[in-house]
Amino acid sequence: MRAVPVKxxxxxxxxxxxxxxxxPEKYIVVNRHVIAANKKNKTDNPVMSVRQGRSGQxxxxxxxxxxxxxxxxxxxxxxxxxxxxxxAVTTGHVTVIKR
Numbered sequence: 001m002r003a004v005p006v007k008x009x010x011x012x013x014x015x016x017x018x019x020x021x022x023x024p025e026k027y028i029v030v031n032r033h034v035i036a037a038n039k040k041n042k043t044d045n046p047v048m049s050v051r052q053g054r055s056g057q058x059x060x061x062x063x064x065x066x067x068x069x070x071x072x073x074x075x076x077x078x079x080x081x082x083x084x085x086x087x088a089v090t091t092g093h094v095t096v097i098k099r
Contacts, residue, residue: 012099013099014062014063014097014098014099015097015098016095016096016097017059017060017061017096017097017098018050018059018061018095018096019093019094019095019096020050020052020093020094020095020096021093022067022068022091022092022093023091024052024053024091025052025053025089025090025091026050026051026052026089026090026091026092026094027050027051027052027053027054027056027080027084027087027088027089028048028049028050028064028066028070028087028088028089028090028094029048029049029050029051029080029082029084029086029087029088030047030048031047031048031049031082031084034046034047035047044062044099045060046060046061046062046098047062048060048061048062048063048064048096049061049082050064050094050096051080054080054081055080055081058082059096060096060098061096061097061098062097062098062099063096063097064094064095064096064097065094065095065097066088066090066092066093066094067092067093067094067095068090068091068092068093069090069091069092070088070089070090070092071088071089071090072086072087072088072089073086073087073088073089074086
């Protein structure tokens with residue numbers, strides 16, 4: 001998919017990184033280690049990742065738009081492969097956006 005720039009009122013340009021169509025489960029995770037690294041190094045790396053399936057290839061973004069039902073889940077004894085113990089799950093349409 002080609003990145004499409006979207007300009008907001010603030011002047012920041014966002015671009016669509018990936019669009020997941022409705023269907024199979026998508027897992028949305030906020031990566032706290034990236035948040036800590038951004039704060040420490042004064043960087044702006046994307047902190048959210050979206051995977052299709054429990055072990056799919058992740059797409060990273062600053063924003064995630066979820067269209068449809070979603071559910072937050074926690075399983076400390078059975079984390080995702082990335083180590084996440086809390087995540088959102090949806091079968092709806094998901095758009096991942098970067099700055």
